[in-house]
Amino acid sequence: EAGVAQSPRYKIIEKRQSVAFWCNPISGHATLYWYQQILGQGPKLLIQFQNNGVVDDSQLPKDRFSAERLKGVDSTLKIQPAKLEDSAVYLCASSSGLPYGYTFGSGTRLTVV
Amino acid sequence: EDQVTQSPEALRLQEGESSSLNCSYTVSGLRGLFWYRQDPGKGPEFLFTLYSAGEEKEKERLKATLTKKESFLHITAPKPEDSATYLCAVQGSSNTGKLIFGQGTTLQVKP
Numbered sequence: 001e002a003g004v005a006q007s008p009r010y011k012i013i014e015k016r017q018s019v020a021f022w023c024n025p026i027s028g029h030a031t032l033y034w035y036q037q038i039l040g041q042g043p044k045l046l047i048q049f050q051n052n053g054v055v056d057d058s059q060l061p062k063d064r065f066s067a068e069r070l071k072g073v074d075s076t077l078k079i080q081p082a083k084l085e086d087s088a089v090y091l092c093a094s095s096s097g098l099p100y101g102y103t104f105g106s107g108t109r110l111t112v113v
Numbered sequence: 114e115d116q117v118t119q120s121p122e123a124l125r126l127q128e129g130e131s132s133s134l135n136c137s138y139t140v141s142g143l144r145g146l147f148w149y150r151q152d153p154g155k156g157p158e159f160l161f162t163l164y165s166a167g168e169e170k171e172k173e174r175l176k177a178t179l180t181k182k183e184s185f186l187h188i189t190a191p192k193p194e195d196s197a198t199y200l201c202a203v204q205g206s207s208n209t210g211k212l213i214f215g216q217g218t219t220l221q222v223k224p
Contacts, residue, residue: 042214056209101147104156
């Protein structure tokens with residue numbers, strides 16, 4: 001079974017620039033998550049999709065972050081404009097439900113300078 | 114509000130020296146408690162799900178246990194390849210199914 005694919009692996013941008021991350025979940029997984037992991041901390045949920053609908057985006061900074069899930073499969077997360085505090089690893093995960101937990105991708109490491 | 118606290122933040126062991134990692138949690142209606150392993154530069158890798166107090170699960174040198182307030186990840190006779198960050202997360206019945214993570218315990222096993 002193919003895992004969760006994310007790209008790019010690394011990105012360095014200047015503050016106030018924009019950036020986009022892409023995620024392709026495991027085939028058949030209806031639920032897709034974007035998490036933000038700041039160095040030394042545990043992952044924090046940004047947004048959760050069920051198929052192509054948003055289930056939870058309560059912790060997404062909507063003034064600068066946006067996300068969409070096209071046709072209930074691939075997803076993109078965008079930041080515009082980026083701030084220094086957005087430097088983190090952005091993890092995408094998908095799930096088919098308990099008891100399997102989530103399957104995470106390798107993440108995109110974003111550095112804002 | 115659902116909350117997870119892990120201790121210690123960092124742990125150094127000699128190869129073969131057994132120990133335990135702690136995960137204390139507060140959640141409204143526990144649906145599941147999850148343990149993940151995270152290697153540098155990689156996403157978290159699923160280890161276990163525990164559902165109710167008294168439940169135990171094992172995988173190689175790892176054993177996870179659960180009480181009503183905390184979970185322990187016991188590591189028996191660790192090897193250097195067990196070095197990683199171990200993350201604990203909970204899923205409560207009051208939320209949408211999202212996982213709330215602790216900050217992790219970074220384990221280093223020296224040969």
